[in-house]
Amino acid sequence: MLICTKLEKLFAPVISNVDQYCDLGSSQQCEHANREVSLRAPKSLHYGNSESLDFRVMATSAFINEGRKYISQSIPRKLLVVQFITAHAEAGVSPGRYTEAYAEMQLKHRHYIQEKAKLPSQKRRRLMLKQERAVTKGAMEALEGVSYQSGVGHEDNVDIEQIPSPVSKGYFKPIPRSPQDRIAYVTFDLETTDLIRGGRIPHITQIAASDMTPKSQREFNCYVLPKIPQSQEAQRISGITVSSSNVLMVNGKEVETETIDSAVSKFLEWLKFYKKVILIAHNGKNFDFPVFMTALASVDRVSELCDVVIGFVDSLPLLKKIFPGQSSYKQENLVRNLLAATYDAHNALGDVRSLGWLMKHEKVTDKYLKDFSFSPEAVKNQLAFNRDKTKNIGSLNPLIAAGVMKMTTAENVAGSGLCLANLRKIHMREGEDGLRNVFISKNSHGQARVTSCRKTLDTVIPKLSEFFDK
Template identity: 40%
Template sequence: MKFSNKVDEYRVKRRKKMKLPGTKRRRLILKQERVMQMNASEASEGSIYQSEIGLSTEADIEQIPDPIPKSNFGAVQKLKNMEAKYIIFDLETTGLIRQGAMPHITQIGAVAIESGNVFSTYVLPKIPIEPGAEETTGIVCDGTSVFAHGSKVTAVPIREAILNFLKWLGTFGKYGIILVAHNGRVFDFRVLSHAIDCIGLQEDFLEIVSGFTDSLSLIRSKHKKLEKYSQIFLAKHFCNETFSAHDAVEDVKMLSKSFSVVVSQSELSKAAYDAETPFLQDKFNSAKTLYLPSLNILVGNGVMKMNMAENVAGSGLGLHHLKLIHKRSGEDGLRNIFCAQTSRSKPRVTSDCKVLDYVVPKLCQVFFHDRNVVFYYLEVTLYKLVQCNDVS
């Protein structure tokens, strides 16, 4: 009897809640989001689900690439209910990141801040080491062997090196490790995540590592008036010590000493961002490099600004995809694709109404012409030149 009364009370409360303006508004928003996602799926997948599709020779079965989320360097959610372990690491490589091309790793060094445990391995690169990197790090490779400062060292392939590194990290526990590197956001995190992704160990890595913290950004925000922020200067300034720089192990040991003076572990935690971020950043940049050239003609003719074009390309869309979406679903299809949510619950490109109201109609004007968009814009450009000559 008591149970029946509680059920009745729950039903009454639920009915009242369902009638509240806020609840109705939320239901409407969710309904709109479902419709938008469904329409975006239709625009993405074409006629792939139509009946007897296999019998048609002109079936539209090309699928639009899945959206690539843009990295947002958000806080590490996994750390809310656990104690983090902080590992400082450093990479030596074959060179710098040049035009999006990643160098190969030649050495990985790491140290646990609390215990002082050290990890070190040399890596056999698959590309030549640049002369500048050889001079800076003292690491040389003849194609089969690696030498450090003139002495031959044991070096392993990158997959074995990463697996050994993950095994070592796993001894500190799972889902609570924060990797720290100096200028890591610009270099070390990107190079490491790219290498891990190339050998197919991203899931294994994310099972162990929760986040990254860039010590350079953290120290720069806390000590804004320092003359320099290099590791050599920080060691001298805060610890009054010198060390053998550009050796991965020596770098992490000295950075660990500097940290004991400069920052606290709580500050390291607050500055950390999600470990998946560099992987997303790498995928976004790769897609942008692939698709942005096809969108440059739209930028040059005022259809969209470069920032918008970069977001479109980085999400995995080129000019061909935009034309295909317009052919299938017109203006609504373009809007729905741009607004469709990614795996991180963010719009694929943008949900800003002002931006969409400016860009989408212009795209529709372009794609309305049956001719190739390039020829269309050549005609417009020639017309403008003729008009200018007439005026002059």
């Protein structure tokens, strides 16, 4: 009974102000005030034992309540004293016209921010950001398990398995450019041991490039000795073969070759003649650029390429846009139909020369080249996404067979770095909410890891949860 009486007395002030406490509103104002005080009285400098602390806290209160004009206005020396002073007068200094004008400008800006914060659109945005933070937190809890839980080190069989971080898709958006940028457009082509089949990247047998600058005669051509066998189709089309004595032949004639490391080094040195380069290849997005970026990664030269090459352009969709209705968009057919010319097709050097002719067509403007450009990073990210998709898609076949998700969704799940075991672990930790949070959590490009489509989520997540429950 005595304890009860003492507790009632202790909590009497709280009970008397229950209407204020029950609101449980945002702590943002308190956090803002704490931050402003810490700016004027940093803990690292220890103003606690000096009178200076009182003035710094009062200055903070005046700033929060009155804005920057408190410097030249009357402010209370202490909150409980009704005696006012003029801050600048007591200090013996004048704020001056600049200080007063700056304070007025900051006050107007504060009022603008305060009025803007009252708009419904801003309130919606705050709610959206709050929801995003909740999703991110939920996703991290589902991905990390109880890694940071208090006392986790004292327990046995603790679930601290880390789910892989999200893998971003390649986002093929136009690269930002300034009108003052002096950019060299270089046509580019590869011959390889095969096509890209089942995610397997072929080896390069020839690299060629040609400068599109008017009157320029700069060209690059290099043959590469591959480390894997060629397909019969590649030999027939390109005329490039490797003899039993490991000698590379072009149409039956022996040619000088380089290793892939040496060939890449020479090509990068050739490109460094320019400050900024955009490489153009026909069907480059689906073939030439992924093959070339893979070769660069194998010899650890991707960053060196990105120092000089600011972007890629795939001429195939560009020419489809400019010249609709063509019977065929193969490069040799476009050259024949649009330019009434022929060339040595499927020889990389002939291909880059003829592609330069097409790109110099009067209808191919700089605006089209800009609109159809994309960054080397996009190709790099897409390769990583495809590798994870190839690695993980097999484990998701039971979900596809059971009708839990369609192949498109399964490919997005697999490409984002998740396999069936990861999904099961997430469900075990956080259930449906954890799965949903992980699916819509943002990757490094600000896009949903798997999907943000509500219809897809409402269809797939319950089925997925039911699948794991069984």
